[in-house]
Amino acid sequence: MADKPVLHRDDPDAAPLVGNIKVTRADWLNVAMDVLITDGVEQVKVLALAERMGVSRSSFYWYFKSRQDLLDALLTSWEQTNTIGMIGQAEAEAETIAAAVLNVFRCTANPQLFNTALDFAVRDWARRSGHVRNILDMSDARRIDALTAMFRRYDYAERDAETRAKVLYYMQLGYDMAGLNEPYDQRLSMTGAYLEVFTGQAASPEELAEFADYAREFWRP
Incomplete structure (x- = not known):
């Protein structure tokens, strides 16, 4: 053990x-x-x-074996947490596209699924290392492919699915990178509106309430 x-x-x-x-x-x-x-x-x-x-x-x-061995282990840990975490959420079963996107939104709440600070650190690292930049590019592509496949499962056309996946992904990265001084309740109150922008469909009150309950477990002051 x-x-x-x-x-x-x-x-x-x-x-x-x-x-x-x-x-x-x-x-x-x-x-x-x-x-x-x-x-x-x-x-x-x-x-x-x-x-x-x-x-x-x-x-x-x-x-x-060396400092480089440690750095490689850090990259592996990042991929296992953030890339695998987001892909897993994109592939999770859901009855509607709104519920599917809410599964992905769980990454914004639960650091065990997606460590935002670590993602930013790796992106900063990639500015100094071509090797890390290549790994980051491949991880970004895998995440977007998973989100695109998620939209396709709900009968979005290929181009539409890819576009919505990229809007969802890059908006989330930018939102977190901005470091907004925004109360979590305010962010939660916008969830339904964001979902309509990303999916073109409205989430049910039950879907929104379930996500809010989940998010508050991690977003408590």
Whole structure:
């Protein structure tokens, strides 16, 4: 049975942990991800991560061959969370297209399905690395393909399905990137209107209420 991670750093600015602490591969990865998000890929360095956790950097090499191995693991974790998460939501069963899009909207609420801050960090990383840029482009294409297929399942023509998929995807990325100082209740109140723009159809009150209940589980102040 794998060791349970002890160092998920919900507060990246917290003081380093001290003492005789056994860290796991997941601990190194969690702290590296926090640094990637808050400080950028240039600051993801083995010695700095070790100091942050209050451990010897030699333990790093029990789990990773090199810093590049760690960076590759960060990209894999990002893809498994964000790309696989969004594709899974796009492929989830739903009776109507409105319900299907609401499944995708769950990615905006639940960081286990889509970590927005991590996505932005990887996009910033891609500006400095052609390799990461290629991976990002492929991930974007996979996400849009999944959203396009979602619209096609509800009898949208190919061109219409692709257009709506791109509008939905790029609007969501831009919405989150804007960092709007918008109360969550206000955002929720716009859900039905957004759905009509994306789908051309109205969601039922029951569909909207179900999504609102789900979102508030994660959007509580």
